[in-house]
Amino acid sequence: MINEKRVLDRFLEYIQIDSPTKDERKFADFLMKEMEKIGIEVYMDNAGEKVGSNSGNLIGKLKGNTDGETILFSAHMDTVSPGVGIKPQIRDGVIYSDGTTVLGGDDKAGIAAILEAIETIKEKDIPHGDIEIVFSIFEEGGLYGAKNLDYSKLDAKLGFVLDSGGDPGQIVVQGPAQNKINAKFIGKEAHAGVAPENGISAIQIASEAISNMNLLRVDEETTANIGLINGGGPTNIVAKEVIFEAEARSLKDEKLKEQTDHMVKCCEEAAKKFGGEVEVEVINAYGAFNVDENHDIVNKVKAACTNIGLEPYTSTTGGGSDTNILNINGITAVNLGIGEKKPHTLEEHLHIKDLENAARLALEIIKEYA
Structure with a gap:
C-alpha cells in the first residue's frame, strides 16, 4: 500500500538536510511542518536545553479511529560525522553517499519509513489505534535525547524503534x-x-x-x-x-x-x-534491556512480517540505542532492522527495497494493533 516513489523521495530529501548531533534544529523544524501536514499533532520538548542541542525531541500524536492499543514508533534525527553536505547516489537499487560523508540512513531511513506508514494509513483510511512518535536528538554518542525525553507526554507502553542494521524482519530483543x-x-x-x-x-x-x-x-x-x-x-x-x-x-x-x-x-x-x-x-x-521472545510485542511483529512476506527473526545486539532507554522508562520496546549497512562509515548504504519494506512493516504493525 505504501507509495514507493514517495518514501524514496522522502528519504533522499531528509538526508540532504544537515542534522549532526546537537545541531538537529533545521531538520526538526522541517519534520514538524511535515508531520502537521500529514495530520500529526507535534510537540518539541526541552531536552535540547539540558544536553546542549539547538533542538528538543519531537513528540507526535495521531488519534486513533479504533480502540486499539496505543503504540509508539521511534527513530533519531541526528547523524554522525562526517554528515554535512550529503550527496546521495543511486546505483543498482542501492543508495550511497558520494563517498565523502556518511549516508545518514542511520537513522533517517527509520524516520522516512515511519512517516510513510502513517501518511498511508491517513490516505487509505486504514483502521488504527492511537499512535505516538518520538524523533529524538543526540542519540549518537550517549542516547541523551531519549534520556531527557518528556515521558509525561507519552501514553504508550509498547514501542518500536526503527534503528537496526539488520534486514527488515530482524527483531532485536536484547541489548547491552x-x-x-x-x-x-x-x-x-x-x-x-x-x-x-x-x-x-x-x-x-x-x-x-x-x-x-x-x-x-x-x-x-x-x-x-x-x-x-x-x-x-x-x-x-x-x-x-x-x-x-x-x-x-x-x-x-x-x-x-x-x-x-x-x-x-x-x-x-x-x-x-x-x-x-x-x-x-x-x-x-x-542499562540493558531484555524482552522475552514470547512477549506479545514480538509475536505481533512476527505476524506483521509474515503478512508482507518477510522472514522474522529475533536477535541480540552489542550496540546501544534509544530502545535501552525506552525500556528503562517503562515502555516495552524492540529495535527493528531497517537495512542500514555499514553505518558510521563512508561506505554506508541502503537498499531501496529495504527502505520500502521498513515502511511496509511499520504499516503492518499499525494494522496488527488496530
Missing part, C-alpha cells in the same frame, strides 16, 4: 548495558636524562594497566575497549599524568560489573606497582 570508565594516572616528573630514577612514569603505569586488561571481545555477551589515551609531554621529562577513556558492555549486569571491576583493579594495581596514583571514574551510560 554500558559503563564508561575514565582513569587518570598520576606519576612524578623528573629529568629523563639526568635523573629518571627519581620519576614515576604515568605512561608506564597506564601501559601496565592496559596490558593486563581483558579487552575487545571478552565473551559472547561482553566487550570492552580503550577509546582514547592522552598525556605526557617532552621526551626529556618523565610523564606525570596520563588519562584514558574506556568502556565496557555486557548483556548481563553481573558480567558488566565483573568486567568493570577487573578494569578498575588493573588500574589500581598498576599504580601501586610503580608507586604512582590513579583516579578512576565509572559512569553507567545506560
Whole structure:
C-alpha cells in the first residue's frame, strides 16, 4: 500500500538536510511542518536545553479511529560525522553517499519509513489505534535525547524503534548495558636524562594497566575497549599524568560489573606497582534491556512480517540505542532492522527495497494493533 516513489523521495530529501548531533534544529523544524501536514499533532520538548542541542525531541500524536492499543514508533534525527553536505547516489537499487560523508540512513531511513506508514494509513483510511512518535536528538554518542525525553507526554507502553542494521524482519530483543570508565594516572616528573630514577612514569603505569586488561571481545555477551589515551609531554621529562577513556558492555549486569571491576583493579594495581596514583571514574551510560521472545510485542511483529512476506527473526545486539532507554522508562520496546549497512562509515548504504519494506512493516504493525 505504501507509495514507493514517495518514501524514496522522502528519504533522499531528509538526508540532504544537515542534522549532526546537537545541531538537529533545521531538520526538526522541517519534520514538524511535515508531520502537521500529514495530520500529526507535534510537540518539541526541552531536552535540547539540558544536553546542549539547538533542538528538543519531537513528540507526535495521531488519534486513533479504533480502540486499539496505543503504540509508539521511534527513530533519531541526528547523524554522525562526517554528515554535512550529503550527496546521495543511486546505483543498482542501492543508495550511497558520494563517498565523502556518511549516508545518514542511520537513522533517517527509520524516520522516512515511519512517516510513510502513517501518511498511508491517513490516505487509505486504514483502521488504527492511537499512535505516538518520538524523533529524538543526540542519540549518537550517549542516547541523551531519549534520556531527557518528556515521558509525561507519552501514553504508550509498547514501542518500536526503527534503528537496526539488520534486514527488515530482524527483531532485536536484547541489548547491552554500558559503563564508561575514565582513569587518570598520576606519576612524578623528573629529568629523563639526568635523573629518571627519581620519576614515576604515568605512561608506564597506564601501559601496565592496559596490558593486563581483558579487552575487545571478552565473551559472547561482553566487550570492552580503550577509546582514547592522552598525556605526557617532552621526551626529556618523565610523564606525570596520563588519562584514558574506556568502556565496557555486557548483556548481563553481573558480567558488566565483573568486567568493570577487573578494569578498575588493573588500574589500581598498576599504580601501586610503580608507586604512582590513579583516579578512576565509572559512569553507567545506560542499562540493558531484555524482552522475552514470547512477549506479545514480538509475536505481533512476527505476524506483521509474515503478512508482507518477510522472514522474522529475533536477535541480540552489542550496540546501544534509544530502545535501552525506552525500556528503562517503562515502555516495552524492540529495535527493528531497517537495512542500514555499514553505518558510521563512508561506505554506508541502503537498499531501496529495504527502505520500502521498513515502511511496509511499520504499516503492518499499525494494522496488527488496530
